[in-house]
Amino acid sequence: MTPPTRRLRESVDGFRGRTVVVVGDLIADEYLFGKPARISREAPVLILRFTEREMLLGGAANAAHNVHALGARVVPVGVVGRDAAGDELLGLFHAAGIATDGIVTENGWTTPVKTRIMAGGYQATRQQVVRLDREPSGELQTITEDSLVARLATLVERADAILISDYGYGTVTPRLFERVRAIARRTGAVVSADSRYQLPRFTGVTAATPNEAELEQLAGTAVDDERGVEKAGRQLLDKLDARILLVTRGSRGMAVLERDGGCSFIPIHGTDEIADVTGAGDTVISTFTVALAGGATPIDAATLANMAGGLVVMKRGTGTVSPAELVQAIEGS
DSSP, X not given: OOHHHHHHHHHHHGGXXXXXXXXXXXXXXXXXXXXXXXXXXXXXXXXXXXXXXXXXXXXXHHHHHHHHHXXXXXXXXXXXXXXXXXXXXXXXXXXXXXXXXXXXXXXXXXXXXXXXXXXXXXXXXXXXXXXEEEXXXXXXXXXXXXXXXXXXXXXXXXXXXXXXXXOSSSOXXXXXXXXXXXXXXXHOOEEEEEESSOGGGOTTOSEEXXXXXXXXXHHTSOOSSHHHHHHHHHHHHHHHTOSEEEEEOGGGOEEEEETTSOEEEEOOSSOSOOSOOTTHHHHHHHHXXXXXXXXXXXXXXHHHHXXXXXXXXXXXXXXXXXHHHHHHHHHHO
């Protein structure tokens, strides 16, 4: 076994002793499957004959599920509505063996649901036809925010890392994030952030994980090649006052930049014949965060995250990766 291989395996072995608090927007990923039947007489649309329904943990809930699947202890902190989707999310957490002490239920909140209509026969590849999103219409109630802050303070004290998973639904309020930063300063916990729309407000984190398109938009400069990625990445590192930036680049792999170090480019792991990218970003930041929490170097943590991302995109729906799968990928690389 080569030294890098041994080091990566030791990092994976160390996942089990870590605790990660995941703070963010808990989303229900609903899949409705149908078999193409005929074209409607009423409109030129395809009629699908319903075959099955599947509900999965999405958003920050998927990030939490990924941390749990990697063998670390996870504590999700977020909010669900007093509705059917919220009940299903709580049920999915319980079924997975994930504690829900950090989850607040709010009467006026709509649990975000992303419903994907999937068409295809049993032997054929199922393709997503359309997605229907149900979203909260307002902000969190003050009493809900108070409860989230209180639960965070109670549950995060022994955490090795805090993962921010912001999908733009308002769970990670400025007050809640400020509390995360204050706790991390006191405890030395790793703080990682992935934000769909507002990454610049998560300043002072240990690491952030934008994709290439987000990096380009935030830096206001083209990232057509590696030089462009490094230039834009340095600008974003300064803007965020972060220590590490992990840029996901799709079929071109990843780039990891260190504030006090270099910039490394990692080629895509596995094949570029991708089955489903849904939730892949959650898998990447989860693996990266758990590895950093265990003391892995940024490049080793990024290498493991790259492998995990390459494995999960070969799975349908929001999937997870196990330590055994990672070890097999390490040994086969």
